[in-house]
Amino acid sequence: MHARLIHRFLQCLLVAFCLVVTLFATDLRAADDLRAMINALGGGSFQESQKQVEALAKTGDPKIVPALEALSEGDLYQRKADGTVFIVKPAGSNFKLTDALTGDAAGEEAKAALEKVKVNNGLRRVIRAALGGLTLMSPDAGVRLQAASTILRTPSADALEGLDAALAAETDGTVKAVLEKALAASVLVSDRPVDEKKAAIATVVQTGGRDSLSLLSGALLSADESLRPDIEVGIKKIEDQLALWAAGQNIWYGLSLGSVLLLAAIGLAITFGVMGIINMAHGEMVMLGAYTTFVVQQIIRDSYPALFDWSLAIALPLAFLVTGAVGLVMERGIIRFLYGRPLETLLATWGVSLILQQAVRSIFGPTNQEVGNPSWMSGAFDLGGLTITWNRMWIIVFSLAVFGFLLFLLKKTPMGLQMRAVTQNRRMASSMGIRTPWVDALTFALGSGIAGIAGVALSQIDNVSPNLGQGYIIDSFMVVVFGGVGNLWGTLVGAFTLGILNKVLEPYAGAVLGKILVLVLIILFIQKRPRGLFALKGRAVEA
Amino acid sequence: MNTLASNAKPTSILYLDGVSVSFDGFKALNSLSFVIEPGELRAIIGPNGAGKTTMMDIITGKTRPDAGEVFFKGTIDLTQKDEAEIAQLGIGRKFQKPTVFESHTVWDNLELALNRNRGVFSTLFYRLTADDKARIEEILSTVRLANRRDDFAANLSHGQKQWLEIGMLLAQEPELLLVDEPVAGMTDAETAETAILLKEIARTRSVVVVEHDMGFIRDLGVKVTCLAEGSVLAEGSIDFVSADQRVIENYLGR
């Protein structure tokens, strides 16, 4: 996404460049100055480089944009031999050089022959501002928008002329709106007359949001008396808005945590809730799912990088199959001998979990493995005052989807019917010709498979390490028991209740105390309802 | 809503009036009412789901009724007490499926059932006294298990387990005995024996027997109450009840 933008951007720069060349063909001295200035970027301290960049920005010459872009990306190198600065792209063991100004290819060099022009955060900030100013006039609306919002985020008095000019020339509505905000922001930090600032403050307050708040509170520190009241009122206003949204934000976090709990617990709701197996290896199933994702992504990275955004979609079925298979083996090999002895399943599955953990450790090593977020799962968007991160949102959607799928499977398909029949009355079911052992195996495989799917999702937000499962096993059991064993809806409600509870408590009690409180509440709740939230009543459960 | 004249209440040993309870919407008992007189042996019949076992759950405090009165000896409100208290008051219950302590010997089963102080510490330091011994011996012979006293209850036959459980009830020395399908899965010989046993027991205390086996009920030859859909359908001698039209279509008919 970012890369594409830069690409588009370079294109239009080329256009701009040709224009420039034709127009100012005579003015070569300027070009030489630019080159000198760019070369001067190399070597010096960060402070010096910053000054250079600011100087470059002052020239207002779009020719320097690629160089600055490259610098902030860390692709700008200086040739040790003659001190010329190039934009480089790695080409095998060597670097491919590109002229920093003209963009012409300039041959290759060994890595050793070049020295990187170092950047740090401070420098990047300066560059960002400079680029903002330089690209305001770009023919591409998208680029202009980018530039405007950049300035909005890092307003500076220097940007003012540029903004005024741009605003005058701007035709695109959306860009115009942003430009106005940016102008207001810059005015605020400039030395423009008071009344102009008053207007600016109004606009900023209008804009609202965290950035405006920090802008205002920043301005407050250095504002003259006449403005203070306006600013303070503005800050107050924005803070009230934000406070309102904060509550919503907590709920959202709660939902998101709840969805994670749901994902972690839902497989257990089958193996433990429905089948009554205290499956201590459940966490490891989740872990295996995550590792499947990792392997898939490895293969994609190495062979089919284009498919990366699909990696999760591909991993899902695989994870389901892998963990399902492991579950099947577990059930056939161990658990089927333990039906009717639930507490013993605890021991056996605990043993299995140790083995699985160590196995993964020996195969993949003990360290975290990198599982990347596909582009559609990274970043965030603003919904009013809420910041909603894509991965969290997709995980909520996904968890509900899985839940729906499972519900459908159990309630609407013959397979589900058989499963329920067997778990309710084994002997009766078998006498009615249901192949109970087979159904048992499939049910357990299903539960494990679902856990695997959960692993795919959790790999997006958590460590992918052999210990992954351990972090979820206890919470999962809490959720299932709290919701009521043997009841999928209970698991759903339980997960979200605990999630929201936890997140509502956290701001007041802090993360640790919050969790402790939730645990205590669970204990007390079980006293009130010894069979969980959605307990079956009547004689059936006594038997 | 046949509410009894509450004049029966003071003299009765067990008094149910308008007892209703429902599980998740299903009405297991629908304003059930009947009275057991002291020393009476009463048989209760009814199709599956008629609420027989639920009725017992209510009397023994396992389930709380949604509505209605349950009184023991006219004065004691059973709905306010839990199983242990009710048992200590002198109401014994035998389950449908024989439940004895399988990993204990027959003797131990009876020893645990003996009506002695049931506190933690008194049991912790309990020592078997001579008359406790005598009492257990007596019961052993009553329930015809004298020769199996040292066997684990797990190794008894089904019928013997039924008897052991009855024996345990006797050891409990209850005034009212609730017996749920005592002859289920018994041979005819055992069934006959059990009928005799129950009559013996009924000499000294009131007994309520829930049974399907009509033959057995005839052997008992006592007043019969027929339940259906959680309330009393008919009450009277076995012949009277089995003549009742509704009973026939509801129960015997099938």
Place this chain on the structure above:
Amino acid sequence: MITSFILKALDRNIVIVVALLLAIAALVPALNLLTSPDHPLHVPTYIVSLFGKYFTYALLALALDLVWGFCGILSLGHAAFFALGGYAMGMYLMRQIGARGSYGNPLLPDFMVFLNWKELPWFWYGFDMFWFAALMAVLVPGLLAFVFGWFAFRSRVNGVYLSIITQAMTFALLLAFFRNDMGFGGNNGLTDFKDIMGYSIQSNGTRSALFAASAIALALSLIIASGIVRSKYGKILVGVRDAESRTRFLGYRVEHMKLFAFTVSAMMAGVAGALYVPQVGIINPGEFDPANSIEVVIWTAVGGRGTLIGPIVGAILVNGGKSIFTAAFPEFWLFALGGLFVLVTLFLPKGIVGTARHFIERRKEYRKAKADEAARAFAAEPQAAE
């Protein structure tokens, strides 16, 4: 009445094991202290402290078996009681350091000093006296168990639900003790112990004494536990395990029965913890980890639940195995351990001791049957002769 209680307790097997334990308690320290290191019979200090530790584990397992094996309460939080006992002892040992800490503060333990605590939290008072600490090591776990059990059993929380909330309990305690604000040293817990009742905690003498103490504590607890399960109360416990409702309808207050066993068991666990800490020289929240509680369950299962000697065997076997494997093949020992658990549950559902006992009884019956047969044959003889 106490005497009868104890007499009941001492059946043959118990007597043998108790005698064995007492013999070890006397012999091992002697061999460690009196023989020279190169003497063939010398027991190195390493072994002494190792088995001292095992015995405390064994005691913990025994405590769990009392509630799980005989009353069917699967507690997944027993390590919590163990840890609480440990902390009580740890606090005493901390106070014993006195002014010898790094900062030479006579009152405050080091970890409080460098986190700028100004005065000692109230709950640290009294722990400078051994008797008080010892008392707390028993009372605190006992009280927690009593309160927890009181609610749980009264509202008839059963089976797996109970197991899970016991787990919730220990997990909550884990998080709580991790918090430095709690005043128990946070993640680092309590360490740097110097001496106990005036004896240096590192001297072989003290180690041997602690070893003996652990063995004796185990022996005593074994007698108590055996007394409990062999009393009428013990039979009721088993009754509760096998047919809870029947016990109720016989008029027993099941919740009281459970509560007593649970509390006693928690106290035993507390004692185990108190003996454990001075031998390993550290107590930290890690001991509350739910995984530890599960491990205790596993020791008990491996040894054989519902037998009193099983948990002792199990604890020593599993931990012994752990000690050896972690050194012999550090990379793969988890496979061995995990495999062990699976195999035991599959092939020795009664656990080692349980299976052995089962086997022996079968053989007895077989012999008896043989004998009867012979007798009958003998009786039949004369008639055949006529």
Place this chain on the structure above:
Amino acid sequence: MSINARATGALLAAILSTTAFHGAFAADDTIKVGILHSLSGTMAISETTLKDAMLMLIEEQNKKGGLLGKKLEAVVVDPASDWPLFAEKARELVSVNKVSAVFGCWTSVSRKSVLPVFEELNSVLFYPVQYEGEESQRNVFYTGAAPNQQAIPAVDYLAENEGVERWVLAGTDYVYPRTTNKILEAYLISKGVKPEDIMINYTPFGHSDWQTIVSDIKKFGSAGKKTAVVSTINGDANVPFYKELGNQGVKAEDIPVVAFSVGEEELAGLDTTPLVGHLAAWNYFQSVDNPANAEFIKTWKAFTKNDKRVTNDPMEAHYIGFNMWLKAVEKAGTTDTDAVLDAMIGVSVPNLSGGYSTMMPNHHITKPVLIGEIQADGQFETVWETPGLVVGDEWSDFLPDSKDLIADWRKPLECGNFNVATGKCGGKGS
């Protein structure tokens, strides 16, 4: 069932003999080196690498002909992230396997749990991880960073080069972050930072849901002053933390995060593109460009047969510690503990960041401090470096109770916590 009684006895005997057997083959033609790092459990994720690093160093040394004409033999045990087990294993290494020195431990608690063992059995431990300080023990050499070798320079850098005025001190709730943050708080306030410009936040181990905290940080950062986060979050919880930062769009240019427990190893676990510019303070980065380091990385990749394996600061600490030990043993001509302890002080060996590190009398070493910015390739780029070497300060000058304490293990003082005010040596060392 008396069988069981016998079984118990047999078992005792069995284990006694096996462990005794362990002791039996203490072959004298080799010098044994103990490696005490968790290979299973929660800490395996960090510690296993150090085990491999040690094995590599020992193998390399044996290629060079071993030590004192003998081959070195590594004894590896797995304390399984279980602190009491650390103590047991330490005792086993020293008293049963008769190792001459032990390299191990990661967490402070594991070190605390083995301290008494090394003290009692008088052996040597090399501890390679950055820690909270407030300790100096006769038998331990601390080759990791003390707070003044990591935290304080980092804060200085941010204050000077990034103009940070507002500070979030976020950490996992255990002793290292608590102490470090106490020190930093005192330091910042001494630098004139207002208390309301400092926000301190603690989270439990393995905390994985950072939504609330990250948004709190954003809120705290929107007060118009330049804000930075100083993270003492424990290794494993960092991945979800950084993922949340990245997704909530907290850019390094706006709110930089400087971490003390995030190294190449942790970064290997995530996609660092959204994190470019966030900082870490260490005494070594894999990206450090000098021959010694290049060589080290080459051997490491060859040894692990995996060319994606990264190196990190604790590995360098072991590298330094191990070479110091070799040198000291050669100097002393024996592996006898007391001789080595004397010989160690003043030993100076090359470190991997291009200089020399020296063992100081307080059993801490001199190191350069590097500030690095995270790069897209998961490496760090050094953006600042202390002009000279920094001496590890075991007793921080910014904690009221420890500023009077010093440690000096040379004769005649031989004290780990000498109080210059009272002129007394507190307790007996540790």
